[in-house]
Structures are given as C-alpha cells and as structure tokens.
Amino acid sequence: MPTQPLTALKPRKTPSQSRSRVTVDAIYEATIQVLLSRGMAGLTTTGVAERAGVSVGTMYQYFPNKQSLVYALNERFLTTLAERVEATCAQMQGRSIAEAAEALVDTYWAAKTERPELTRALYRSVAELETDALLRAFAARVDKATTDMFCRASDFRSPDAGEVNLLLTTVIYGSVRNAFERGLGQEEIAGLKSGLKAMCRAYLEAVGN
Amino acid sequence: MPTQPLTALKPRKTPSQSRSRVTVDAIYEATIQVLLSRGMAGLTTTGVAERAGVSVGTMYQYFPNKQSLVYALNERFLTTLAERVEATCAQMQGRSIAEAAEALVDTYWAAKTERPELTRALYRSVAELETDALLRAFAARVDKATTDMFCRASDFRSPDAGEVNLLLTTVIYGSVRNAFERGLGQEEIAGLKSGLKAMCRAYLEAVGN
DNA sequence: AAATTACATGAAGGATCCCTCAGATTCTGG
DNA sequence: CCAGAATCTGAGGGATCCTTCATGTAATTT
Numbered sequence: 001m002p003t004q005p006l007t008a009l010k011p012r013k014t015p016s017q018s019r020s021r022v023t024v025d026a027i028y029e030a031t032i033q034v035l036l037s038r039g040m041a042g043l044t045t046t047g048v049a050e051r052a053g054v055s056v057g058t059m060y061q062y063f064p065n066k067q068s069l070v071y072a073l074n075e076r077f078l079t080t081l082a083e084r085v086e087a088t089c090a091q092m093q094g095r096s097i098a099e100a101a102e103a104l105v106d107t108y109w110a111a112k113t114e115r116p117e118l119t120r121a122l123y124r125s126v127a128e129l130e131t132d133a134l135l136r137a138f139a140a141r142v143d144k145a146t147t148d149m150f151c152r153a154s155d156f157r158s159p160d161a162g163e164v165n166l167l168l169t170t171v172i173y174g175s176v177r178n179a180f181e182r183g184l185g186q187e188e189i190a191g192l193k194s195g196l197k198a199m200c201r202a203y204l205e206a207v208g209n
Numbered sequence: 210m211p212t213q214p215l216t217a218l219k220p221r222k223t224p225s226q227s228r229s230r231v232t233v234d235a236i237y238e239a240t241i242q243v244l245l246s247r248g249m250a251g252l253t254t255t256g257v258a259e260r261a262g263v264s265v266g267t268m269y270q271y272f273p274n275k276q277s278l279v280y281a282l283n284e285r286f287l288t289t290l291a292e293r294v295e296a297t298c299a300q301m302q303g304r305s306i307a308e309a310a311e312a313l314v315d316t317y318w319a320a321k322t323e324r325p326e327l328t329r330a331l332y333r334s335v336a337e338l339e340t341d342a343l344l345r346a347f348a349a350r351v352d353k354a355t356t357d358m359f360c361r362a363s364d365f366r367s368p369d370a371g372e373v374n375l376l377l378t379t380v381i382y383g384s385v386r387n388a389f390e391r392g393l394g395q396e397e398i399a400g401l402k403s404g405l406k407a408m409c410r411a412y413l414e415a416v417g418n
Numbered sequence: 419a420a421a422t423t424a425c426a427t428g429a430a431g432g433a434t435c436c437c438t439c440a441g442a443t444t445c446t447g448g
Numbered sequence: 449c450c451a452g453a454a455t456c457t458g459a460g461g462g463a464t465c466c467t468t469c470a471t472g473t474a475a476t477t478t
C-alpha cells in the first residue's frame with residue numbers, strides 16, 4: 001500500500017501549432033489502438049509511437065511517461081461520461097425518482113456501450129494505474145449531480161437522499177460493468193437493461209416513493 | 210481440445226515430499242503478501258522468492274512462469290467461492306426466490322468481505338491476466354447452481370429461469386464489486402447490503418413471484 | 419551404503435523496454 | 449528572408465526483470 005512517489009501524469013506540454021495538435025491526436029488514437037490489440041501488458045512506448053507514425057522522442061515531449069498515456073485516456077472518457085450524466089440529471093429535474101433512475105440507466109448504459117471494446121480496455125487499464133484520485137474525483141462529481149436530481153424529484157420524501165443515491169448508483173454502475181464482463185448477446189443485454197430498470201422501479205415503489 | 214495458451218499457467222510439478230509442500234505454501238503466501246504490498250506491477254519473481262524464503266530456481270520448479278502464480282491464486286479463490294455458493298444453493302432449495310436471492314447476497318458478500326484487501330488485489334490482478342477461460346468456467350459453474358436453485362424455488366412460475374438468474378446474479382455480483390471499488394465505511398456498507406436485498410425482494414414481488 | 423530420485427541454489431544470460439539528449443527540421447513573427 | 453521558437457528524430461544508455469542451468473544437498477529406495 002505504500003505508494004511510490006507520485007509520478008507525473010499530466011501532459012507535459014500543450015501543442016501550439018496545428019502540426020503538433022495532429023501529432024497529439026495521433027498519439028491518443030494510437031494508444032487506443034494498441035490497447036485494444038495488444039492489451040495493457042503489450043502497450044509499449046515505442047509501439048504507440050510507431051502506430052502513431054511519430055518518434056518516441058516526440059511522444060515524450062507531450063507525455064511525461066507511459067502511464068500518462070492511459071491516464072489521459074481515462075480522464076477524457078470519464079469527463080465525457082460525467083458531462084453526459086450531468087446533462088441527464090439536469091434534464092430530469094422535477095420528474096419522479098423512478099423516471100430519473102431509469103434515465104440514469106439509459107445514459108450510463110449508452111455511454112459504456114457506444115465503444116464496448118474501448119470501455120472494456122479502460123476498465124482493465126484502471127487496475128494497473130494509480131487512478132484512484134481520478135476515479136474518486138469523478139465519483140464525487142457524478143454523485144453530486146445524481147444526488148441533486150433525486151433530491152429535487154417530484155416524489156422525493158425520504159430524509160436521506162445520499163442513501164438512496166448510493167444504493168441506486170452502486171447497483172446501476174455495478175450491474176453495467178458486470179454485464180460487460182460476461183460475454184452476452186444482444187437480446188440478453190436488452191433483457192438485462194429493462195430488468196434493471198424494473199428493479200429500480202419496484203424498489204422505489206416498495207419504499208414508498 | 211483446450212487451446213494451448215502461449216504460456217502455461219498450470220503448476221509445473223506437484224510436491225511429493227513434505228519439505229516441498231511447505232515450500233509451495235510459502236510461495237503462495239508470499240505471492241499474496243507481495244501483491245498486497247507492492248501491487249501487480251511490483252510483483253517480481255525474485256521478490257516473491259525472497260519473501261517466501263526460497264530461491265528463484267525453487268519457485269520455477271513448481272511454477273512455469275510469473276503469471277502462473279497469480280493464476281493459481283485466482284483459481285484457489287474462485288473455487289472456494291464457487292463451493293460456498295453451491296452450498297448456499299443446496300441449502301436454499303425449496304425456499305422462495307426472494308429468500309434464495311437474499312441468501313445469495315449474504316454468501317457472496319461474506320466471501321468477498323472476509324479478506325477485503327485480497328479481494329481487491331485479485332479483482333485487479335484479473336485485468337492483467339489471461340483469466341478469461343478461468344472466469345468463464347467459474348461463471349458457468351456458479352450459474353448452474355443458482356439457476357437450479359431458482360428453478361426449484363417454492364414460488365417459481367416464470368417460464369424462463371435463466372432470465373431471472375441472469376438479472377439477479379448480474380445485479381448482485383456487480384453491486385458487490387462496485388461497493389468494493391468505492392471506499393466506504395461500515396454503516397454505508399451495511400446499508401447497501403440491506404438495500405440490495407430490498408431491491409431484489411421488491412422486484413420479485415412486483416414481477417409476481 | 420550406494421544409487422536414485424527429489425529438492426534447492428543463485429549467478430548470469432538474454433530480452434525487453436523506458437526515457438533522454440544532441441542535433442536536425444519546420445514553422446512563425448518581424 | 450532571417451532569427452528564434454516549436455517540433456521532430458531515433459539510436460542508445462541504463463535499468464529491470466524473467467528464466468535457465470550447472471551444481472550442490474537432502475530424502476528415499478534398493
């Protein structure tokens with residue numbers, strides 16, 4: 001558990017010319033490609049550079065180390081996800097808790113399903129990285145949005161919104177991930193999704209909201 | 210035939226003398242310790258051997274490569290987990306689906322919570338390993354037991370037991386994992402667990418079982 | 419007690435890979 | 449067109465680490 005001295009994970013330098021902007025984008029895309037084809041263990045700096053069509057030195061001008069590549073990828077993905085969740089929460093203000101929960105399922109599910117292989121690769125990459133701080137920040141941000149949404153729901157009466165929020169988000173996020181881990185067909189996926197919604201609905205009704 | 214993996218993962222040799230049995234046990238325990246203290250990235254063969262108090266060469270007499278160490282650990286853990294789930298399923302035969310589901314929550318939760326750090330380390334280790342086959346085999350084994358349990362429940366009427374099983378197990382396993390991923394306190398954990406049970410119960414009642 | 423088998427050792431081969439740096443090339447403002 | 453800034457190059461230093469094997473010691477069998 002004694003974590004080593006914090007290695008820099010932030011980009012080293014921001015491109016100013018369009019040439020280097022293209023380069024950085026190519027590096028991002030190459031990182032994804034290598035991650036998908038060779039996995040986290042097969043992700044090497046030379047491999048990424050080669051795939052991106054640049055030299056290793058160029059890569060190291062924008063990323064301080066190998067980790068930062070995957071870190072940046074996760075950051076991008078999580079930020080987009082957070083924005084989408086926040087948008088959904090804003091849109092669902094004033095609706096019932098059940099409707100809000102179902103919308104959350106849809107949004108989260110859609111975001112994860114759009115690029116399934118990338119989602120899976122990132123899920124895995126997180127395990128080998130010092131992304132705890134990043135994940136905590138993301139969780140806090142999203143929790144704030146969803147808690148707020150549940151608080152302002154038309155039928156909200158429970159004294160503790162955080163409790164409802166914790167349960168619903170844990171179940172939803174966990175179920176989505178687990179659904180990914182299994183190799184499932186289309187109709188099974190669809191069944192799971194509607195089943196998950198039904199569970200949320202049934203629970204909320206039973207609880208009296 | 211089972212497709213031959215690029216790298217062998219099975220133990221190379223089984224101890225016959227008590228001396229070597231002690232050695233192998235020490236290696237297992239050392240692997241756990243190093244995994245907990247240094248993480249997957251810091252797990253080195255020399256590190257494990259040193260911690261176990263044996264030489265690297267000795268280690269390589271029983272394990273063909275580094276991966277096989279963690280693979281064996283996962284295999285052990287999953288086998289134990291499967292046995293416990295099967296025991297619960299056997300015990301819950303003839304009870305209601307809701308009771309069966311709640312018992313499953315308890316069993317799974319308990320198994321994962323007994324050694325939280327190890328559980329977390331293994332969750333992470335899986336990402337860097339070729340454990341897909343192992344996990345699939347485990348999933349199939351456990352699914353068989355739980356599906357059977359639900360089929361023979363006293364109040365089972367639905368035409369498709371597999372569907373109910375898939376939903377319940379996905380939600381339960383996923384939620385447990387997600388609960389682990391967040392850093393939660395005791396009372397939050399307890400709340401989540403009872404909330405998860407309530408959700409299962411509410412869903413089953415709503416569905417009409 | 420000799421022979422055979424099981425087990426243990428750890429230095430070193432060999433392979434991989436991260437990251438740097440000195441120097442070349444391209445761009446941009448004046 | 450030119451000076452300086454931005455960008456790019458890629459061979460190689462340096463470090464890590466997996467794995468083997470020749471050699472030695474203990475246990476078991478004959």
